[in-house]
Amino acid sequence: MTITRRARHILVAGLAALLLPTSAHAEERQLVLRNVTVIDPAATTADGARLEGRTIVIAGSRIEAILPPESPVPADAHIVDAAGKFAVPAFWDMHAHVPGDPVRARAALHMQFANGVLHMRDMGTDLSLAEIKQLMAATARRDAPLARIIATPWHIADGRDERRTPTGGDAARFQIENKREANGLVDFVHRQGINFLKPYDSMSAESFRALAKAARKQGIAVSGHIPRQITVSEAIALGQVAIEHAQSLTWACAPIPDTVRRDYYLADPRRRFERNLAYPAFAAFTADTVDRYDETACRALLKTMAERQVRYVPTLVTRRFDVLAAFREYRDDPLLAYIDADTRKDWARDAANYAALDTATRVALYRFLLHAMALTVEAHRAGVPILVGSDSPDSYIFPGFSYHLEMEMLAEAGLPPLAILKAATLEAARFAKDEADYGTIAPNRVADILLLDADPLADISNTRRIDAVIAAGKYWDRAALDALLADARATAASAGSDRE
Ligand SMILES: [Zn+2]
Numbered sequence: 001m002t003i004t005r006r007a008r009h010i011l012v013a014g015l016a017a018l019l020l021p022t023s024a025h026a027e028e029r030q031l032v033l034r035n036v037t038v039i040d041p042a043a044t045t046a047d048g049a050r051l052e053g054r055t056i057v058i059a060g061s062r063i064e065a066i067l068p069p070e071s072p073v074p075a076d077a078h079i080v081d082a083a084g085k086f087a088v089p090a091f092w093d094m095h096a097h098v099p100g101d102p103v104r105a106r107a108a109l110h111m112q113f114a115n116g117v118l119h120m121r122d123m124g125t126d127l128s129l130a131e132i133k134q135l136m137a138a139t140a141r142r143d144a145p146l147a148r149i150i151a152t153p154w155h156i157a158d159g160r161d162e163r164r165t166p167t168g169g170d171a172a173r174f175q176i177e178n179k180r181e182a183n184g185l186v187d188f189v190h191r192q193g194i195n196f197l198k199p200y201d202s203m204s205a206e207s208f209r210a211l212a213k214a215a216r217k218q219g220i221a222v223s224g225h226i227p228r229q230i231t232v233s234e235a236i237a238l239g240q241v242a243i244e245h246a247q248s249l250t251w252a253c254a255p256i257p258d259t260v261r262r263d264y265y266l267a268d269p270r271r272r273f274e275r276n277l278a279y280p281a282f283a284a285f286t287a288d289t290v291d292r293y294d295e296t297a298c299r300a301l302l303k304t305m306a307e308r309q310v311r312y313v314p315t316l317v318t319r320r321f322d323v324l325a326a327f328r329e330y331r332d333d334p335l336l337a338y339i340d341a342d343t344r345k346d347w348a349r350d351a352a353n354y355a356a357l358d359t360a361t362r363v364a365l366y367r368f369l370l371h372a373m374a375l376t377v378e379a380h381r382a383g384v385p386i387l388v389g390s391d392s393p394d395s396y397i398f399p400g401f402s403y404h405l406e407m408e409m410l411a412e413a414g415l416p417p418l419a420i421l422k423a424a425t426l427e428a429a430r431f432a433k434d435e436a437d438y439g440t441i442a443p444n445r446v447a448d449i450l451l452l453d454a455d456p457l458a459d460i461s462n463t464r465r466i467d468a469v470i471a472a473g474k475y476w477d478r479a480a481l482d483a484l485l486a487d488a489r490a491t492a493a494s495a496g497s498d499r500e
Contacts, residue, residue, distance in 0.1 A: 036082035061473040090118035090448035092428030095389025100126025108399035112147035115400030142472035153198035182210035198224030205229040212238035242311040246372030253298035287364040306383035325354035373413035
């Protein structure tokens with residue numbers, strides 16, 4: 001806990017003032033982007049995806065028209081000459097966490113915004129239920145430079161010591177043990193207006209089955225980790241809508257020996273991480289997952305995922321951390337200027353654990369990453385919709401910035417840039433059932449557009465070269481985005497110094 005409860009409430013009270021827009025143009029006039037190359041993520045070929053010389057006419061928060069080259073434009077509009085620029089729909093981070101205090105939360109949402117991530121799916125936060133709901137409402141207004149939080153989960157945590165009853169205050173973490181408790185939890189979550197349930201590793205099979213059934217009845221999505229006692233196939237059959245993290249898929253594509261299931265999967269969850277590091281079988285287990293890859297079983301699983309449109313969010317950057325944490329250059333990332341001192345300390349401790357691993361384990365982790373990258377391509381080829389998620393602010397995963405790294409890793413794995421852009425935009429909007437408003441640059445859609453200085457279809461890294469962000473029709477130029485980033489650095493420099 002970096003900040004006292006009382007201080008947090010004062011900060012929340014001040015949040016509304018902090019959320020006021022700082023420098024966006026409040027457009028009365030139409031906003032017109034001239035001579036721009038519009039990228040269409042729904043296209044089937046890269047050549048077909050580039051619509052050159054277009055004029056985008058924006059009225060209020062929406063796109064009014066996409067005009068062909070040489071079209072006349074309204075004389076009294078705010079006209080931006082976008083010759084040489086590329087317009088892509090804004091990005092969605094489909095696996096990220098809202099940091100657990102309001103000041104750091106705001107800085108992270110600014111960092112995402114300045115990096116073109118205008119929508120994020122919160123996968124669990126330490127903010128109270130009241131705080132996260134207030135923040136979600138604020139970001140939904142779209143008048144401030146904050147990524148919109150599209151969903152937040154009710155998080156079912158590991159560890160019996162975290163057990164709570166659903167009516168016990170704002171505690172968002174507890175275990176359920178049986179059908180009655182599962183039904184009670186789903187009813188409670190439904191009344192709270194929470195969008196989805198995030199199961200975690202240590203749930204019993206019985207609890208998970210009861211929970212999935214109750215959630216389906218109430219129309220609440222189940223998405224998160226796969227409990228260790230449940231196979232991915234069964235989770236899908238029970239209605240799980242997305243598979244998060246590369247581990248879930250790689251483990252599912254190799255049958256797990258009974259000894260490992262007993263010793264690792266069913267181990268006391270509170271000791272799981274220590275066991276990961278100390279457990280002598282861990283390297284063998286990780287390497288085994290690669291060696292025992294069962295292609296036939298994996299193909300069948302991917303086919304089922306494709307048929308049911310179960311999404312896959314590989315968060316490859318987190319497995320990259322496992323491999324690189326031992327290297328000083330990785331741990332000295334200049335982006336640490338955006339991270340407060342307490343978080344930096346936590347990250348360094350995590351990295352030190354990985355740096356202390358023996359060589360065999362580190363080699364196994366590297367093979368595991370390469371295998372996970374290859375399986376992501378298999379999933380894509382099988383027709384499984386991929387979503388882009390960074391898992392920020394997990395260790396050395398920087399809100400907004402690391403999202404671009406995840407896209408680069410997808411490219412290094414072998415996904416074409418067009419497929420990655422589609423995953424980052426249209427697929428995410430579809431998953432959120434928001435594609436009538438978002439995900440493409442087309443008339444009547446919300447005007448959420450990034451203007452890039454170079455072609456992202458030529459090199460996915462060009463998504464980093466953001467010249468301007470148009471968010472719900474408001475134009476944020478490079479200077480305004482840089483000011484947001486400077487503000488986030490200042491927040492990091494001043495925050496987190498009062499830890500006991
Ligand atoms: Zn996560």
